[in-house]
Amino acid sequence: MSAKGAANYPARRPCDRCRHRKSRCMREPGKDNCTFCNLNGLECTFLHGPRPRKRSGKSPSTVEPKTKRRRSSPISSTVGSVEEQTAADLIYSRLDGTLGLELHLHSEYIGSASYHEPQLLDLRPSAISLGDHERCYPRRVNQSTTFITYPDKDSASEMQCIADLDRIEESIRPLGPTLVNLYFRIMHRTFPILDKGVFLEKYARSYREFSPPLLAAVYLVALDWKLFDRTLATASSTPDATALENLAMRAMDDDMKRPKLSTLQAGLLLLQRMRSSHNTLPAQLVSLGQTLGIHIDCTEWKIPEWEKGLRRRLAWALYMQDKWGVLVHGRPSLIPVQIDGDEGTSDWDVAPCTLEDFPEEATGQDEKRDGDVDEAAGQAAFLQSIELTKIYSRIVSTLCSISATKKGGLLERVGPSGAMSLAKPLAMELREWHAALPTSLQLESTPSLRLSTNGALHLSHMAAELTIHRALLRALSPDTVPSFRSAIRTAARARLTSAMSLIESFQPEHIQSFWGFAAAAQVTLVGSFAGLLWATSPQMDEAAGYVEHLEKLCWILQVRASAAPFAREALRMLHEEVGDLAAVKAATFRDP
Template identity: 25%
Template structure:
């Protein structure tokens, strides 16, 4: 890279620029502040070996701040930080369109080949002409192998009027409903949701909240308010008041987010991730659409690239890393739950895992630090799930390599489980009360179930698509292979059934404190898929005892979910109760199983006194479509979980 002071590389300060202020020495001397090398002191200070400092506030790319109105001095300008900031520490703040603080401009990342070409052309043209103003490109990483260059584009559609603070009206409505309790709701968010899903920088948020809450993005604040309402009754202060209508609050938050998407910035990604993690789930199709826009926006902002070598502050890098992993978690688990192929692929992102030390504030409690660890392990588990999803959605799978690939993924899952700290492992069937730990273990069992499900599908492929031999030797080989495949199918079905029983048994032992913890909203869909698999395993099994065990567990888990809904108001069970109660009841009736709830709310089951092969024949009289009514948009599990073939 040419570092000559005569050159004017990408990112230089335009002449008399107001967006990029002059340093203190140049401003005092009233001379031109020529930043001819991006990320370095100005030319005047560098040649004299002086400290190039700025007393004006450097806006940090924290994603919390709404963009300032056009040609207006924002309220934040009245709170300038007096601490000098060196030019090498200003990070992305020197590029307002990248940092998301420009009212009229935005930036999109160029594809790698284009970035390489632009870097060469810019160096040549800048060296030849010496011009430095009006450049549409911004270099944030000058790596010779992977230069990162952003292109400045208009932030909003031409001719479309948009609010300077999207979501302000909805924010005022929500704050009017919450009244004096809004600070308690914010505290509830940072106590119940943020530790297990730390995508918002708590320190920056509270600094802006105490200084001037209007500095915070309205769309983001709407989602913070609304996501915390589901935990209303867990707060001693808030439970004294009536719980607001969460449907109305969510409609306001969604409207604010859609308004923010008209001129998106990095704060839009924050708000979208909270919108997707919110409960209860009111619109599956809406969430799928929001995720698609969020993933695309994250890619255009360059969140999918490793920022560790960028000319940015450590704070900016940490935020970008956490944001990307929040996007990745939603993409993988939404794909599993909603039946849509993942939008993110392993070959197209290189963001490292978050550092454990960056996930919690300096004054965080031990409980919050442990909860933040669950987020880190969830990121790792999501990568294992990401390796499995291609086997689910590939239309032309390599059936020869499938079995070997599945074994590799199974080893990764075992390694993940072995890496868990003791307080995140189940001992004697119990988990420590760490916020987010119960959801993490449920996700682990769901990935394990998916792995067994795919293995069972592969065993059927081997049996169905065995080649047709021509010679006597080929015929003998084919008969031997068919025999192995025929034995493999019952084995994999048994492993699938055992995995489903393990997951449902775990759900039955969840206590109220665990139900009140942070849970991914995709749990609601995974409960349905687990019950569906167990129903299928019951019908596919030829053993009477196995049928009885499956039916007993189905009745038991349905009763436990009903108790969780009635006593703990656990909204994640609604889908499962709505879709699976009828088929489970029909199975129980056909097999003579009755349920007797105990005083503690944990159900017990009693089998009919006589249970023989004649009784199992009753199952064949059930209608073919008695299991579930499948909607291709609302409940597309027929492709993901179908084991009838």
């Protein structure tokens, strides 16, 4: 029976070729042929039924009904083949109609400045030949936004992908389901860049439905909290995280050739593990995000509603990665600053992220286990981090950009008093942001037997404040009025003392939670800020006080280093940045 005669069959019964390939049989609305057959210029056929299933030795009366088996656990320790799934599994799949999560396809955004003309794409045949039997398809998601959908690379790449997935799964077996559960209990509730329902739906079918770097990244991140799961904590041996990370990074390079949303998700997760060697990956992810159309408002697109929310969460996570990367790597931001202006000239057009973009509901006993992150608090912290990052972006662009800090630049032209005028509205924005935080996000609000991300949120706020004060200190010159100089330095000393108190007040519930890639740099900023005050001190006694601050900061990090990776990394960075200032305590300081 051909595709024309398939109308009498269930709407999503897999065709013969997809069944043979053990891949998802996907059809776009209004088309008879599935995507795979379209790409290869073939006609869908439905001549063969599903193969008989292998039965266990149990008698029919002892075999558990299939529906009950599927509902008993969203994650099974053994993953079945796609071949064994029924038509009902495919009909209700949440992946239908998605743009960035197709299993064997990837899409590329076509901008208005591209050599492609969207109106001409509309006039072309549905498939555009690429040669060697490969074809691509234009897909318009709304009146002004068009993508071109390409097939993934040939079977050699697919075989490499399967080999990588098998190697990843073998490296953690039989702990895969345990690690996935742990990931969604802690990491996901603080950094929600995956769709939990989609991930679990795919994982229950087969780990082979994922991109290798994403699967490895989820396992890697979860391993950082292995002590919060009894199975992992008592295991005689745990997976080799270094080897798994190396495999993930190698697979990431291969995945970049056929980027999907999963590629972006994997890259963001890998960056959160605070490995400074990955310092070129953030720029690659920004470019990849633009290829996927992450930078565009998807509200009116013809895609599932849950994918719209996922895209917004991903977009703002990428935005925060880019903006705080200025502190970590010292490079200019790649995403434009003018996201709230009225000029209408920005290329960042993402709708605000709201609670409506978090469709998941807490269900089941696993949602209340000791050591979890409170889901509502985690979502609120994510949204507040976005707003704080917007303010930080404006601080950096105003006071730390190349045009502002170069010789003869803006800050030199306006002088210290002008710099203060630029800084005041930014400081006011930070103050208002902090005052508007809900009670659940206050530093003192630590739920019993729960991890809290509030410490990381307040550390970011402190880093934004120090960035302002550091710029003001740098703007001082020998000609600055003494009273004005004294006021700037007094405010800076007070901010340093406040930052030290903040770091010292972090509780175990904060220390053990998710901190993100910028945490170590934010803590190191406190030390470098003390070093700046030390280097510009007019008196020996004042300079000695800053050395004591640095020694205290090192001690605070040392006693927390065994429990917190970000503290270990901050301690290393601090030693590289300021060294041992106590050794030069008796140095001679010139008068201002």
